Amino acid sequence: MRRTRVTFLAVLLAFVATTFVQAKDPPKKRSGARFVDLSLLVAPNYPCTWAGGWPFFQMNRYRRIGPLSAYNSEILTIDPNTGTQVDVPPHSIPRPGLKLPNAGPAGEIFNDKVPAWQFGGEACVIDVRGLLNQSGPGRSPLINKQIVMAWEKKYRPLGPGDIVCFRSDYSDKYYKALPAGRRFLAIPLEKKAPAWPDPDPECMEYLATRKVMQVVVDSPSMGPMPSHLAEPVHIAGLRHGMIFTEGARGLGKLPTTGGFYCVLCTRHADCQGAEARSFGVVGRGLAKRLIDSVRKKRVIDLTAVLRQEHPMELTAPGVGNHRQPYFKIKFKFSKNVELFQVTHMMDSHAGTHLIPPTYALPGKRFNNKRYSKQVQAWLAEYEKAHGKRGTSNLTTEKISVGATSGNAKVIDVRDLVGTTKKAQWPASPMIGKEFIQNWEKKNGALGSPDVVIFHTGHVVKHYAPMTDGGTAMIDDPLQGKSEGWPALSVEGADYLASRGVRCVATDAPALGSADPKQSLFTYWKLGTKKLMGVEYLVNLDKIPTKGGYFVFGSPKIRGCNGGSGRALLFY
Secondary structure: OHHHHHHHHHHHHHHHHHHHHHOOOOOOOOOOOEEEEOOOOEOOOOOOOOOOOOOOOEEEEEEOOOOOOOOOEEEEEEOOOOOOEEEOHHHOOOOOOOOOOOOOHHHHOOHHHOOHHHHEEEEEEEEOHHHOOOOOEOOOOEEOHHHHHHHHHHOOOOOOOEEEEEEOOHHHHHOOOOOHHHHHOHHHHOOOOEOOOEEOHHHHHHHHHOOOOEEEEOOOOOOOOOHHHHHHHHHHHHOOOOEEEEOOOOHHHOOOOOEEEEEEEOOEOOOOEEEEEEEEEEOHHHHHHHHHHHHOOOEEEOEOOEOOOOOOOOOOOOOOOOOOOOEEEEEEEEOOOOEEEEEEEEEOOOOOEEEOHHHOOOOOOOOHHHOOHHHHHHHHHHHHHHOOOOOOOOOHHHOOHHHHOEEEEEEEOHHHOOOOOHHHOOOOOEEOHHHHHHHHHHHOOOOOOEEEEEEOOHHHHHOOOHHHOHHHOOHHHHOOOOOOOOEEOHHHHHHHHHOOOOEEEEOOOOOOOOOHHHHHHHHHHHHHOOOEEEEOEOOHHHOOOOOOEEEEEOOOEOOOOOOEOEEEEEO
16 A cells, blocks of 8 residues: 555656646637537436436436427436536535534525626636546546646746636546446446546645636546545535536647636526536637636626526416426435435426527428427418428537627617507517617617527516416416517517527527417527527626627537526626
8 A cells, every 4th residue: 555655646746747848739829719618418328427326317308399299398307416517615515504514604605696707717727637547446646736836837826717627638538428438437436447637625725725716627526536535625625615617528629828718507596516518718809808707707697596486487378288397306415514415307498598499490301290280380371471491400419609609789678568469468579670670770780799688577577486476477478367578570580690690588488479379480480590599587687788798508418409507798
């Protein structure tokens, strides 16, 4: 045992002395902005969930385009430790007043309460590839503070607004479809292969002294092996209010400094972490712009908090046509923080979520006669008036964060509220081409890479438990008991596409109307024009008139036709 420790120490010392000389030159900076995906693929045949008795990721394709539905949607069973993920302080830090070891104020910073600026920052990529597999079976090579200090000596001191990304290439090498993917997590846990490189507690404490508030690893966990080392590392960082990204990949796509890193996690209420999508921006202009916003803490969270008692998902008129309700399921009690670990069961369009083309568009081989008679009639009417409905295979994992990001152009449509007649319900005031053109006359022409965001005020006004007025959000408009939210018309969607807009968003439950036919027409047009949608935003009244940059991302789930995610505004 003593010989093993001496050998391991020698390897570490050698690595500190040579790694920055041996590392390949970072990618050259490009003048144009380029988005790079840094997320793991989530799929049942990948090692995307913790292998030590945690719930498995499941996706039930319960709504398929066909005779029973005009849309695709899924029931997701997903816990916060799935794929690329975020840990927040209550993962290891107890709440104040519990009289437990390490309890403190950070124990109250749950996922939904993390300051928006903390999710992004300047990526400081520390190359630790020399440590990969430099340990015994079931053990992690440890990243010590000397490695960080050597990096600082070569490049620059770390400080506020920096995100430290430890690049080992572990995920790039071992995250594969099962059974080969067992090498990623299961085999190291069985102590049959070396585990992933990770920081030691002293390293994490050092990063805290540099005011670093997010640390990223391209490995299954921020916790090194053997397991007794994991919790001290978590505590050392999380007690300072840090957050962690675990399970990143592709960190070699980022330059050593100067690139922008961001993680976008689902906003579950009172949760110790969340499944996420991480990405980077390379290029002098946009990356610098986003980094500057973070350093000045000018970031707004536009994401609705997912709560079990609130109306979080679109439904449909009539009994039995509802979507899967959002459920929070407890499964393991953690004595160290006196909290249950949880998983979530949810519709893939719960809360703030993505609308990809495949939400309403079938694949190329779909026979339109498989639609119900009613939808067949609607399709004939649509194609006569608006042209051929398209087809698509653009599911969530194929859509870059860059496709749902851009300069925020907020169009206030609140004056449309109350303009429909009760006899017409269920109906929504429609946002048409002329309305958008009038906005352009006052505010300038729309174009690429703009994200158009419709400010309806609907979600903010009606966000409440179902037992306390929450039915006014979705149920009442769809049942014809109240006016629907302002919705985008087919002509409006067509016009936005003609202007080069690539993403359209709303702070209503849907971009489509409360009227089911008009709603389907809008989604057919959005999908056919490859216009990405983001629905159920909040806090639009906080967005400045000019200069905002919108980003949205949801977990990289294979074959999914939606996905709850995080929307941020940098200004």
